[in-house]
Amino acid sequence: MTGHAFQFRSSDSPVHRLGAGWKLALAGVMGVAAIAVRWPAALGGLLLLNLFFYFAAGLKWHDFWRDTRWFLVQLLIVAGLYVIRYGVQEGLWPGIMVGFKILLFFLPGAILFRTTTGTRITESLQKVLPARMAFVVSTSLRFVPLFVRELGDIGRIQRLRGARIGPRQLMNPRNWSDAIQSVFIPLMVRVLKTAEDASLAAEARGFEGESGGNGIERHRGRVPKGASDKKKEERT
Numbered sequence: 001m002t003g004h005a006f007q008f009r010s011s012d013s014p015v016h017r018l019g020a021g022w023k024l025a026l027a028g029v030m031g032v033a034a035i036a037v038r039w040p041a042a043l044g045g046l047l048l049l050n051l052f053f054y055f056a057a058g059l060k061w062h063d064f065w066r067d068t069r070w071f072l073v074q075l076l077i078v079a080g081l082y083v084i085r086y087g088v089q090e091g092l093w094p095g096i097m098v099g100f101k102i103l104l105f106f107l108p109g110a111i112l113f114r115t116t117t118g119t120r121i122t123e124s125l126q127k128v129l130p131a132r133m134a135f136v137v138s139t140s141l142r143f144v145p146l147f148v149r150e151l152g153d154i155g156r157i158q159r160l161r162g163a164r165i166g167p168r169q170l171m172n173p174r175n176w177s178d179a180i181q182s183v184f185i186p187l188m189v190r191v192l193k194t195a196e197d198a199s200l201a202a203e204a205r206g207f208e209g210e211s212g213g214n215g216i217e218r219h220r221g222r223v224p225k226g227a228s229d230k231k232k233e234e235r236t
Contacts, residue, residue, distance in 0.1 A: 005066040005152060006113040006145035015057035016115045021124040023116055026053075027108035034104035043100060050107045057115045067110040068103060070151060073170050075099030080173055109144065118142045139198060150190055151183065158182040 010016075015023075030046065037043055054064060075096065082095025112121075122138035129137065155165060163182040164175040 004145065004149040005070075006110055006148045008117055008145075009057070009059060009063070009114050011058040011115075013056060013058040013115070015053055015111070018115075019124070020116045020120040021127065023112050024121065024124055027112045030108040031105045034101050034107075040097070043097075043104065046104055047107075050104065050111065053111050054107075054114075057111065059114060063114070066152075067114070068107065070148075071099075071103040071106060075103060076171055077176060078102070080171075084173065113141075113145050135202075139202075143194065143198075146194070147187065147191060151187055154183050154186050154190075 030050065033046055034043070037046065076099070078099035079092060079095035082091035082098070085091055086094070118138065118141070121141055122134060125134040125138050158165060158178075161182075163178045164170075164172075165179045165183060169175045170179060
């Protein structure tokens with residue numbers, strides 16, 4: 001079993017053939033529905049719909065485990081916090097519901113990234129958004145699989161160092177501080193560093209700098225140095 005969470009999987013499934021724009025719209029609608037719906041039966045139906053699209057894409061159970069395992073951990077953490085705050089009778093079920101909603105919110109995104117390349121996502125966004133905004137959104141989306149992979153790598157390294165952050169260990173609230181200190185803080189540092197590098201790369205490619213006009217348009221229409229002089233010589 002190879003690959004990482006949220007990693008694109010090439011296939012000829014019906015979900016892969018579906019247009020990127022349609023998948024973006026479906027992911028948005030299903031994500032909003034996961035937050036807005038309050039009835040357990042409706043959330044169960046939404047889960048079945050996600051599973052239908054997921055496995056219709058030719059993905060396997062081990063792919064599903066990779067994509068959802070950290071969200072299952074957060075479900076346990078959220079439920080535990082609710083139990084600590086409100087007690088077992090009043091806090092357990094609401095905590096499970098909140099954690100389950102978070103899982104359902106991100107699951108459509110996993111389907112999108114598993115079945116759609118970054119290029120297709122960018123092309124679809126450029127049809128409905130200004131070029132600069134499409135670049136920002138598509139770049140942000142492309143970083144999601146990277147950060148999920150970083151999360152897994154950091155977790156494996158820290159477990160080798162003795163951090164108590166395994167799925168069973170995180171069921172104990174006493175180990176949550178280990179997860180924050182050894183996983184989430186290093187992840188935030190990498191997120192900030194990646195964001196800074198992306199900003200510098202965007203400026204270098206012409207998305208910032210000159211006042212007025214669209215940076216993307218300037219970049220696309222930019223003529224390499226010396227090319228204009230060469231054209232003048234050819235005309236003469």
